[in-house]
Amino acid sequence: MAPHIGLARLDSLIPVEVAVAAVASAITELHEGRLEQPPRTVVADGQLLVMSALHRTTRDAVVKTLTIYDIDGSKRIEGTVLWYDGATGLPRFSVEAHRFTALRTGAVSGVATDVLAPERVRRLAILGSGAQAATQLDSCCVVREFEAVSVYSRTLAHAQRFVDEAKVRHPGLRFSVAGSANECVENADVVCCATGATSPLFDLEALPANVHVNAVGSFRPSMTELPAGLIDASTVTVLDDVAGCLEGSGEVRSAIEREFPISDLRSLGAVMESGVERHGRTVFKSVGCAALDWGVGKAIADRLESVVLS
Template identity: 25%
Template sequence: MRIIGTADADHLLTWTAVTEAIRDAHRLPQAEIGDMLLSRDGRSLLNRGAWIEGLGIALKSVTVYPDNPRRDPPLPSVQGGMLLFDEDSGAPTALVDGILVTKWKTAGDSVLGAKLLARPDSRRLLICGAGTVARTLIPAYGELFPDLEQIILWNRSTDKAEALAAECAGNDIPVTVATELAEAVAAADIVSTATLSKEPFLKGEWLSPGTHVDLIGAFRPDMREADDTLLQRAELFVDSRRTTFGHIGEIQIPLDAGTITPDDVLGDLHDLCAGTAGRSSPDAITAYKNGGGAHLDLMVGALIRRLVEAGDSRG
């Protein structure tokens, strides 16, 4: 069994390659998936398995410890690993660093959703959050949206947003910091949220016509980032109905309250990649919930394994 760490594969990947792998895998039979989430005192153990005919089998286990970055020395908030299995024999073939898979899967999922839903002439991106995911969204959106003219960061702790912006001082696309969220949202073409918020902070009344909203952060049943008005104003899409309905508060809480109905979700990545769903007009507001299911981990993990093995054969 091959052990693949970040140093083995990170340099081999591009956001274009990741989004193409996810798009191509959505042409295969739909995945069989299963999740198990354990939580205690705000910390979580998340286990996700997937089986895609023609691609393979994967099981990813990660811990989410939100306070880890505040340790001395700081630790990643998300840690874990993913096992890949051969579909024919059932034998384990690789153990891949979970941080590596999560990094490329999470942002890759979102930028693919944005590529399929956001207006092609989008010029201004607002990222809410200043943690690990926000850091990866900057190059991901920069690669998939080369016409972006500005990336704006907003975070409840402004100093963290300023520190991340300082890291990006040499970025091809200027990275600045906003202190007034409502104004930043109103001026944005794409709004991407990557926080650990339990309460909605992004208000639908702030959005301008034509905005695309990329909702990443809420991954537990008790978490939300967008308010009811946003979900009601937007044309709503998810990466997978099966991993968001019944699992993620961003969707399930308003479903339970009757704020939205299942029919209000107009499509998922299977529909978007097939071209059977999408934005209705340039002025429509679109919202995409990144649920990050195990099938996406498998798609990215299989790509990582292929690239590493291709490098081995060349070496």
């Protein structure tokens, strides 16, 4: 049996800064055609997801299965990540998928923020208070130095708990709990949306004229976090996986229905290669793709190998 990596060991093996670098490398591998990822399998509007990716040169592969259910009004995510060694074809290790997914999703927002957000920032807004929101905060703080963080959650107690825990990890930041989503984003330089919302979290008019927005919580056409018109009016809209977002992002599909040109949607890998002007409102939308899983899986495999060699 391949060894299973639990939550505590995962965090010790892969700190957030390592995850950000690993995902950046995987996005480049995908853009340059060295990673193969078929469309993910989606069952029952996202209650079951299966994602896989294989590196064409090393043959190292990752397969992730997730189940996502609403239980008593709270979203429960369970699943497993399996890493296959390209040299033997055998499973090398497994990882609990919930924390793994939050880690790689935060990491890709960190990469996007590094590419799209202004170099000098002060205020970060976090909408959401779960595991995904926590890694959004941690990853953005890897690539930019913030002074203040505003947090909004539909449940005040959840937002306060998030802030209390975040202060321990980031003692140099000033945290506040916003009374509304509009209040949360109104002075932000960077906004991170990590919720399961089915309607826009904030009004378009509440956003500053110059702001970078990461949206990672919604992953099915029935879900949306961003206000109508934000993608249409953004300086640039960047996607983790263009095909995946065209199929799974409610925000992107809605913009296309309003005749937003598909050709104006750019992949993160393409923008990393060419660069982009950082001004106005920029948007990064992620529905999650197997390349991100492969990147963190590769980092784990490398770390395990270094432990064996030492």
